[in-house]
């Protein structure tokens with residue numbers, strides 16, 4: 001027996017379809033986990049097993065987060081790491097992260113996912129690259145399943161410690177053979193290649209300054225043999241460029257190409273310092289980018305040339321990045337910062353509110369190599385979010401409620417549907433006891449900081 005769900009009377013329904021239609025008094029009709037019809041409320045079925053009245057709400061495709069390190073939500077605003085650039089910031093945090101436990105991974109994943117979901121995100125990737133004390137990616141996958149978020153779990157890794165010229169301390173790196181073995185196990189256990197998949201695995205060595213060239217190459221060939229995506233950090237700041245020049249005698253883009261790390265199945269986080277040749281390479285190879293404006297500002301990495309990348313035809317998605325360099329995981333706030341930061345760098349017409357929303361929906365879907373999320377149209381996964389426009393932050397902005405979502409105070413959702421399931425109703429998560437999770441999270445955060453003293 002199939003179950004139907006009708007969302008109707010939306011103030012505005014943003015489809016992100018080919019025509020970028022926005023429908024006044026819009027409705028969506030869902031059967032099980034898939035959207036069956038989208039249009040004006042009057043033209044759709046009038047009843048369903050469940051009906052949600054979206055009067056006074058803007059309805060959007062669920063936002064897509066393409067870069068995160070959820071465990072870092074245990075180390076937000078750590079005093080020693082508040083004011084450094086990337087390499088200095090990492091050096092202060094590695095010793096703390098060395099004491100992570102499986103429970104910490106599980107609880108921090110739920111905290112980070114709850115924050116994302118409440119802020120309009122329905123699909124997220126997470127890049128977990130540190131596995132001390134028996135931590136496994138399985139801990140994140142279980143947490144995601146329980147909270148009900150669509151999840152691309154990236155099996156990160158670090159193999160080049162300080163003794164071999166890398167940045168991380170030796171005690172947090174792994175052997176490359178172990179990394180590849182565990183990655184294959186995860187793909188074989190969890191990866192779902194079907195449309196509407198809730199769980200996918202991504203092969204994701206942490207960065208060129210923490211793994212070897214061999215591991216980059218072997219990761220690419222493993223990913224391609226299983227048909228899964230590849231993800232890493234690239235060209236984040238000027239020190240990152242200098243390391244690449246000194247160690248490999250190449251720009252980061254040249255190094256990526258040399259290792260087989262370009263293609264529609266690859267996306268790189270940041271690319272703040274990607275040069276014009278790199279932008280052209282990424283455009284013609286359909287290589288994606290995760291833009292993380294808050295983190296780039298927080299670590300003073302610079303302003304990624306997103307306008308230029310979009311004009312060149314590069315696929316760009318949005319990422320909140322880890323909670324230790326943001327230190328928020330609010331997806332709609334990130335959309336706002338993406339719009340504002342492009343303007344700081346490249347002028348007031350560098351990015352509109354709707355272009356920023358497009359990066360966070362269609363852009364994210366493309367970067368994650370999916371054709372079933374990012375838009376509200378028949379045949380797409382039922383990932384839908386609703387924002388109440390009667391809240392204080394939107395007062396006086398209802399000339400254009402869609403733009404208001406981006407220009408005004410970043411809002412939380414009233415309702416969120418992921419894969420046809422209502423996971424947030426009346427602004428509250430239906431799948432977990434959030435109060436309990438936050439309390440446990442804070443206890444673990446203090447324990448983690450204490451262990452490093």
Ligand SMILES: [Zn+2]
Pocket residue numbers: 067068069233269321322
């Ligand atoms: Zn990152």
